Amino acid sequence: MSDYLVVVESPTKAKTIKKYLGKRYKVVASMGHVIDLPKSQFAIDIENDFTPKYITIRGKGDVLKELKSAAKSAKKIFLAADPDREGEAICWHLSHALKIEENTPCRVEFNEITEKAVKEAFKKPRLIDKYRVDAQQARRVLDRLVGYKISPLLWKKVKKGLSAGRVQSVALRLIVEREDEIERFVPEEYWTLEAGLQNKDKSPFKARYTGKEGKKHVPSTKEEVDELLSGLKDRAFTVEDVRKKERRRRPSPPFTTSSLQQEASRKLGFTTRKTMMLAQQLYEGLKLGKEVVGLITYIRTDATRVAPSAQDEARQYITEKYGKPYLPAKPPVYTSKKGAQEAHEAIRPTAVEHSPEKIKESLSRDQLRLYRLIWDRFVASQMSPAVYDTVAVDIAAGPYNFRANGSQIKFDGFMKLYIEGKDEEEKEEGGLLPELAKGEELTLLELEPEQHFTQPPPRFSEAMLVKTLEEKGIGRPSTYAPIIGTLQTRGYVTREKKVFYATELGRVVLEQLLEFFPDILDAQFTAQMEEKLDIIAEGKLDWVDVIRDFYQDFAKSLKVAEEHMETVVITPEESDEECPKCGRTLVYKMGRYGKFLACPGFPDCRFAKPIIKELDVPCPTCNKPLVERKTKRGRTFYGCSGYPECEFTTWDVPQKDKCPRCGYLTVLKGKTLQCADKECGEILSGPPPKEKKQGKKSTAKTTKKEKVRSGKRG
16 A cells, blocks of 8 residues: 555656655546536636636546545645646645645645656645635636637627637737738839959959948839949949958757747747647656656746756766867856746756657657757757857948948857757848958949839748747747637638638627727737736735726626627638539538538538649549548648549659659659659659668557558559
């Protein structure tokens, strides 16, 4: 019989912790929340200080029964949920359910699931932090008030199945307003003029026209450029000034939740949901050889602090791997954003010795890609800055001014290992410039005018949306994944080519909300509410007072909306296809997996079918057109339009041109154009595919439903 009972959220976490604590400890999983607000009821007593009505979650009765049974025979109970406000609330509910006395130190908190961190945490259990619980409770009540009061209005006035949310609706507003900006945008013409020059040593370089007689000027028409070219005719080009500077670029700090979501989106193409799912797996522990090891620290954090022991470990690795020039004199210190919970650490590997190369055989492909990103970023954050030499050269051609910029890396520093995604997307100031001296006369090789048009602001990608939400203080990074998912599943936005487009439904819902609930849709108001939740967590503000202040104005807006919100009828967009069952014109509808075609006669006629994009490429098996399809998880593949008679499918993008060697279908596999017939395997262009190592069994898992073979069937 075990002396101590430890309750965590997940079975994986329980398994990892159990091996550190030994036989005297029984470690069990609550499977997340056991007690929460019911989904089917409002469950907030407004008249009684907004008291929440908690129940045992449906399906969790047996779990709670087992926990109570185990608690009866335990000498002491420890609650070790995740180290955040939600984890604190889980522990608070469990403490009441398991009848732990309020003044009993039962809360155990650790930032990483390693033997040292876990054992140290169990030496110093603490009381449950009621202020953190209050902050989490206030958030749940706020979200319940907004969601459960406004959503039924939308069902009645717009369409069933819609929802509104305190943070979700602000995110929708950002996307719609960006769409409006793009629609209103009027491109403006402008021109650039580059001069191809060479110095006395015949070394060529380019300089750009900047203005006339020291005043900035950007030509806006061809007539202006022609006049400029005429004025430059037979002019001598002379170096007026050469300025050299040494610049240093510091590495990016280790990841927070938000920056990890952004970088995984930019570099790996992961959705926020996928990033958080994989990060949770790395945090809870994966099997390395015979042991289960937590590979990264806790993943819900807004702090950039790093434990001194982790810095020491990284510094030792950097010295051994790269040498002393790459090690700064002191460990770098990064400033976290205002309001960050500094008790937390940044997201980092629990042990630098677990390099991606050492453990890659134990991880799936996507787990490894995310782990490598986290590991590289952390180690790079502890390295020396990169050092540049920058050169700016001012050149005169009579009254006309030109400038040439150049840069050269003197010391790569942290860039030897890692460069942040946004840095890679930015254009450098210029390449190398030849040696130039003040007063030197240059030879003009050519003048290159080029027409341009101003561009509208870009649509939001997931990375950009997450960055904007965080910068404006809207919500918390740990909530961004479900928020973005809800916007898509409700049909408010669609995601095409990695950017978001607002739908007509999204616009209609936003219009209604803006008219009657402007405060809730105001980014500043939402950010101020987040600040108040932080102050509640510090014990400096009463949560009931915050909710009461909010509800006074909200209740008035709600009453006006109930009386005056007009019913909106959204007419579905018609297609050019007829329903094969009843002859009506099929319409486009939005479902859980995106757009589909359906009969407008529902429920009398229930015909529906997916929208299929036909390719101008014949099936190599039966010669019918190939079509683009999606799995239930949203992954794109290509198959024969004659399915189920012909079952040809491929993950790779089919191409029009046939293989010159065997005449079979060619596909684009990443950047490689090759024959789809595995027996032929002809590489037509691009880098050759990586060879798989023999004798090693892949740990990557593919579900049975998603298996798609490339090449010939049969």
